[in-house]
Amino acid sequence: MKLIILDRDGVINQDSDAYIKSLDEWIPLPGSIDAIARLSKAGWTIAVATNQSGIGRGYYDEATLQDMHDRLLQLVAEQGGKVDLIRYCPHAPDAGCDCRKPLPGLFRQIADELDHSLDGVPTVGDSLRDLEAGCAVGCTPYLVRTGKGASTEHKTLPAGTRVFDDLAAVVDHLLES
Ligand SMILES: O=P(O)(O)OC[C@@H](O)[C@H]1O[C@@H](OP(=O)(O)O)[C@@H](O)[C@@H](O)[C@@H]1O
Numbered sequence: 527m528k529l530i531i532l533d534r535d536g537v538i539n540q541d542s543d544a545y546i547k548s549l550d551e552w553i554p555l556p557g558s559i560d561a562i563a564r565l566s567k568a569g570w571t572i573a574v575a576t577n578q579s580g581i582g583r584g585y586y587d588e589a590t591l592q593d594m595h596d597r598l599l600q601l602v603a604e605q606g607g608k609v610d611l612i613r614y615c616p617h618a619p620d621a622g623c624d625c626r627k628p629l630p631g632l633f634r635q636i637a638d639e640l641d642h643s644l645d646g647v648p649t650v651g652d653s654l655r656d657l658e659a660g661c662a663v664g665c666t667p668y669l670v671r672t673g674k675g676a677s678t679e680h681k682t683l684p685a686g687t688r689v690f691d692d693l694a695a696v697v698d699h700l701l702e703s
Pocket residue numbers: 533534535536541542543544545546575576577578579580619653
C-alpha cells in the first residue's frame with residue numbers, strides 16, 4: 527500500500543491565525559484538490575492528520591468540522607479520487623491528550639486503522655509540529671511553503687526534510703519517482 531499522511535490547514539486549504547471556524551472559511555489551496563485526486567487515482571491511500579484545537583477552545587463544533595471534511599471528500603470525489611481517512615485532535619493544548627501534534631497519536635491511529643507500518647511513509651505539513659509528529663513514528667517529512675510553511679522553512683527541520691512550494695509539487699515529485 528502506498529500511503530501518504532497530509533496535514534490539513536495550510537496544506538490542503540488556506541490557514542488562518544484566527545482558525546478555520548466555518549465551512550465558508552474552508553477554502554482549498556490552488557491545485558491541492560487535484561493533487562490529492564491524482565495521487566489517489568495513482569493508487570495511493572490518502573490520510574489526513576489535523577490538529578483542531580478550535581473545537582476544544584469552543585470556536586466551532588465537530589458538526590462544523592465534519593461539514594468541512596464532507597466538502598473535502600466531495601471535491602476530491604468529483605475529480606475521481608478518494609480521501610481514505612481523516613483523523614483529528616479536537617483537544618485544547620492544556621488537555622494533556624496524546625493526539626495533538628507534535629505528539630504522534632493521530633499517526634498511530636492511522637497506522638492501526640490501516641494496519642500499515644509508517645516507516646518511510648511521506649507526510650506533508652506546513653508546521654514543524656506536523657513533521658515532528660510524523661518523524662516520531664518513522665515517516666519521511668515533506669514541508670510545503672503554503673500556510674505557515676514559508677516561515678517554518680527557516681526553523682531547524684527534521685533531518686531529511688524535503689521542501690516544496692505546495693502539495694501539487696510534492697505530488698508531482700512522488701508520481702515521477
Ligand atoms: O495544520 P492543522 O494541524 O491541520 O490545523 C491547524 C489548526 O488547527 C490551527 O492550529 C492553531 O494552532 P494551536 O492548536 O492553537 O496551537 C493555529 O496554528 C491556527 O492558525 C490553525 O488554524
